[in-house]
Amino acid sequence: MSETSFTVEILPDRIKVRAKAGENLADILARAGIPLSLYCHERGICGKCAVRILSGALPFPAAQEAALIEGRGLGPDHRLACLYEVRGDVVLETLPGSRLERIAVIESGASPMAFIDPAVRKLPLVLEKPSLYSPTAIADSLRAALRSPRLILPLGALSKLGGSPALAPARPIIAVLYDDVEVLDIESEEGGGEIFGLAVDLGTSTVAAELVDLRTGKVVDRTAAVNAQNAYGADVVSRITFAFENPDNLRRLKHAAVQLINDMAGTMSRRSGVARHRIYDAVVAGNTAMNHILCGVAVDSLALAPFHAVFSALPALPASEIGLALHPQARVYCAPNIKSFVGGDITAGLVASEFTAQPGTSLYIDLGTNGEIVLKKGRDFVTTSTAAGPAFEGMNISCGMLAIAGAIHRAGWDNGFKFGTIDDLPPQGVCGTGLVDILATAVARGLLGRDGRIVGPEKRLRLTDRLALTQQDVRDVQLAVAAVRSGVRLLLREFRISVADLDRVVVAGAFGSSLDIANAVSLGLLPNLPEGKTVFIGNASLAGARLMLLARPARAAAEDLAARISHISLATRPDFQDEFIRGLEFAPYPEEQP
Amino acid sequence: MSETSFTVEILPDRIKVRAKAGENLADILARAGIPLSLYCHERGICGKCAVRILSGALPFPAAQEAALIEGRGLGPDHRLACLYEVRGDVVLETLPGSRLERIAVIESGASPMAFIDPAVRKLPLVLEKPSLYSPTAIADSLRAALRSPRLILPLGALSKLGGSPALAPARPIIAVLYDDVEVLDIESEEGGGEIFGLAVDLGTSTVAAELVDLRTGKVVDRTAAVNAQNAYGADVVSRITFAFENPDNLRRLKHAAVQLINDMAGTMSRRSGVARHRIYDAVVAGNTAMNHILCGVAVDSLALAPFHAVFSALPALPASEIGLALHPQARVYCAPNIKSFVGGDITAGLVASEFTAQPGTSLYIDLGTNGEIVLKKGRDFVTTSTAAGPAFEGMNISCGMLAIAGAIHRAGWDNGFKFGTIDDLPPQGVCGTGLVDILATAVARGLLGRDGRIVGPEKRLRLTDRLALTQQDVRDVQLAVAAVRSGVRLLLREFRISVADLDRVVVAGAFGSSLDIANAVSLGLLPNLPEGKTVFIGNASLAGARLMLLARPARAAAEDLAARISHISLATRPDFQDEFIRGLEFAPYPEEQP
Numbered sequence A, B: 001m002s003e004t005s006f007t008v009e010i011l012p013d014r015i016k017v018r019a020k021a022g023e024n025l026a027d028i029l030a031r032a033g034i035p036l037s038l039y040c041h042e043r044g045i046c047g048k049c050a051v052r053i054l055s056g057a058l059p060f061p062a063a064q065e066a067a068l069i070e071g072r073g074l075g076p077d078h079r080l081a082c083l084y085e086v087r088g089d090v091v092l093e094t095l096p097g098s099r100l101e102r103i104a105v106i107e108s109g110a111s112p113m114a115f116i117d118p119a120v121r122k123l124p125l126v127l128e129k130p131s132l133y134s135p136t137a138i139a140d141s142l143r144a145a146l147r148s149p150r151l152i153l154p155l156g157a158l159s160k161l162g163g164s165p166a167l168a169p170a171r172p173i174i175a176v177l178y179d180d181v182e183v184l185d186i187e188s189e190e191g192g193g194e195i196f197g198l199a200v201d202l203g204t205s206t207v208a209a210e211l212v213d214l215r216t217g218k219v220v221d222r223t224a225a226v227n228a229q230n231a232y233g234a235d236v237v238s239r240i241t242f243a244f245e246n247p248d249n250l251r252r253l254k255h256a257a258v259q260l261i262n263d264m265a266g267t268m269s270r271r272s273g274v275a276r277h278r279i280y281d282a283v284v285a286g287n288t289a290m291n292h293i294l295c296g297v298a299v300d301s302l303a304l305a306p307f308h309a310v311f312s313a314l315p316a317l318p319a320s321e322i323g324l325a326l327h328p329q330a331r332v333y334c335a336p337n338i339k340s341f342v343g344g345d346i347t348a349g350l351v352a353s354e355f356t357a358q359p360g361t362s363l364y365i366d367l368g369t370n371g372e373i374v375l376k377k378g379r380d381f382v383t384t385s386t387a388a389g390p391a392f393e394g395m396n397i398s399c400g401m402l403a404i405a406g407a408i409h410r411a412g413w414d415n416g417f418k419f420g421t422i423d424d425l426p427p428q429g430v431c432g433t434g435l436v437d438i439l440a441t442a443v444a445r446g447l448l449g450r451d452g453r454i455v456g457p458e459k460r461l462r463l464t465d466r467l468a469l470t471q472q473d474v475r476d477v478q479l480a481v482a483a484v485r486s487g488v489r490l491l492l493r494e495f496r497i498s499v500a501d502l503d504r505v506v507v508a509g510a511f512g513s514s515l516d517i518a519n520a521v522s523l524g525l526l527p528n529l530p531e532g533k534t535v536f537i538g539n540a541s542l543a544g545a546r547l548m549l550l551a552r553p554a555r556a557a558a559e560d561l562a563a564r565i566s567h568i569s570l571a572t573r574p575d576f577q578d579e580f581i582r583g584l585e586f587a588p589y590p591e592e593q594p
């Protein structure tokens, strides 16, 4: 054993690791699988990485380190791990609040955990007292205090620094840092440490949003609404066409989305008591057209063949540039698009479900308006989008509705249809998962032919006194099922594999709180996998937006994924039509290799 | 001689240099003192670095290189220097337009030359034709065409990329690049290659501006006006106090400056026929308070002891954030302040006069409202500012005026005062250099005592039928002279040197088109140096702003200088009062060591 190697024992875990002389304790802990909350990024100014040194050297702390330890009410045997260099064997104990926290990303189905690492952080500071003899500009004093020579200081923050409150001697100020390099704001202590974020799933048909506490990862409130852009066209294509007509139309669409998100943020702010200016960051997951329109970027290129996106990934933008009324310096990040055709809603869902991290062969199906499908085999990814239409989101269905309170979301048979509704309210309509259950039950009971024809003279599937499905409703679902199935089969064909080769199917979508997999299989919507291998994860786009809000590495992962996936355009595939027509049957996937 | 070393001969200069195998021809030329205009930064997409290979290898050019060479009407013996790797002896000839151009920075006095290297460049491009089979987002096609994976694309530029004109197949677009990394705009060919910049000297009393062609370095138009902020206080202190009173006042001051600069830009645009949206970049040189106010940054810290600046250097900001109505995506750069006390007007003047580059011991005096002085000895710099007041700018003087048409700017004696006026118009008032001449002449003729008292009962120095200087006017100049002289002497004392040790004195200021050095020496305004060692360079702040507009390295030089200079506060020097009172005499500097 070399002389310059030591043992570090970590309590209470009793984990022992070897460390090189001079190695940083924070790095050693991370290597040992016990990452600390390096809140200030190892600048030695937040004090959150303090540990107790039970045995080992206790070098004399610098004034700031001592003050931080004392400020947390800790004893003289504590040190900041980010400043501690190992020079001998050490036994240490981590403190309850010191470890990096993990949060669950998705509540149902797959439940990956993520470390909380938001882009926005607040650091309390006391600036060096200015004097005539050290004519440092205040901004440079702040750079010194934050140990960030390259700090970006927008004019708003500079003005706060030059204003009287910040000049009161020895008064702590709070620097609101974005992505470690930019100061969003300078606040006084009264402002407190509150940091909230807004996660938005900007769907073509429906918009869902969450207000998230960026310190704890807790969802403070959530809300959903029909996309106000519906007034200008029910589907993506009609909205793109509308925007293409003239620039004012683009502005109208953008304004409708911005206004809706602002209203939703306002509602959640009111209900939760969280001031809007405490929302410093937002992540929006939407399909390619949605995020282009939200950013006010002309979509002519999406209107004209060969239908190219203008951008795939964007840096975080000032929310004010988009028009979002949050903190005046808040940022907004759009989940990246996969090349031109598959949107940020899908990359968000993929990172939320940890699709990339799983071994083996997996299929991801998002049952939204576009029916996007991603197939992963080892390290290779291929994706396509299908024109499933908004049937699963309850749109275009005579008694369809969003998956909100009062929606029929489960159905079975007991001498007639039996329904479960969201929040157990009297049934007001049918949401996507309810449709799947109803149609599968109707086929099983002989009320509906496998060809989609409603049996009997009434040509309606009567559900309750007030609710019924028409032949047209059934046809809409039938087309959607066929679109998804043919997309899945073409992707499998691309990788020369069959359903039996799939290790896992992940189904995402905002169309219900749970999906009866067996019913979806019997209709031919999903391939038939052994029990437990198909999971429904609900609105993964929203979960992904929340994840990108809470953990910056998820953004990089999404961008990396977006850059790597290859894309198949169904329109260019001669075998698609045939596959599609064969899929127009309410029956399980055919057995043969696709 | 090693095998891997070759000879490169450059015609028409007949310069021969050695080059290593694989070395880039553009680098070799720069090393030989013949830098080429590497307009696209050696990306091989502008074609401006083409040279003729008279002897040596002519490797087969890639399609784009061949197209660029052909596009310039050059023969097959031409290659792009930035792509040419030396693999044997080469004889080459540079083309007339290929060399990096130099421009004179200051017309009078010192005349350093600078290479033109503006922050804004226009690069014509043809984007790869999109297809269904290569679903690259248009922004990524642009990144590929510009060979800049890290390209920053603001939403405005993205929207242009998504708009129909940019989508027309094989139609060239023009990318307007800022600082090599950010796309300010996407233009169509019709826009042409025009690139203009705005240089502004934002003085406390007067504002001067130039419209500059960033391709040629030519000043297209210039204009000057009284600072509209005068309505809120004639000097810096009264304006800071006004702004400190309430935030609306700060906004008023900011608005006055922004409005004035916009008006000046509008005037020059009208007169020259240069559209305002062809102005992509601006540099503003102003003192600390002026640039804080222009940026809307609270100046409370400049109002309260110990009078600290909020910032010293700022990155280039969107002009729209400041409120300047130029190209919608134009940038504005503020010349950096030296610590808290000496402004960007001085750093601008220092880089314009190449003060730092000169060997030996030099003194820089800016005769503006604050009378800033910089002393350089070897690599050490020290600076101070004196409360000279605006007398030299014609302010507070009963018949004072700016150094504009009709101002008396020279005076002598021939049986009475004899005057020269700017543009030879009938005299309408006296500018700063005129004041110096008049007072020096009056002292020499016995009309004015060395103590500043006007001789004779009238207590006025009658100049013309309509113009005269009052006793109060003389006192104002006297105080200004004493402030500057005591500042100079204290700086000399700081470095323990005397006037005789000075190699050079550079006098800057917007107070006349030329300064009679002998008269200034006789009044005690300037130290007495041998003939030719004192130069007057006029409005060096404006020249410096122009230089930073035309040559980016000047910005880095100014920031470096600002960070390095040490500062003396006269207020903290116990010996200042004594020096000041001794300076209240219209007489040459005392001989003794200060």
Ligand code: FES
Residues within 6 Å of the ligand: A037, A038, A039, A040, A041, A042, A043, A044, A045, A046, A047, A048, A049, A050, A080, A081, A082, A083
């Ligand atoms: S990480 Fe903040 S003090 Fe160590």
Ligand code: FES
Residues within 6 Å of the ligand: B037, B038, B039, B040, B041, B042, B043, B044, B045, B046, B047, B048, B049, B050, B080, B081, B082, B083
């Ligand atoms: S520098 Fe532009 S092509 Fe060589």
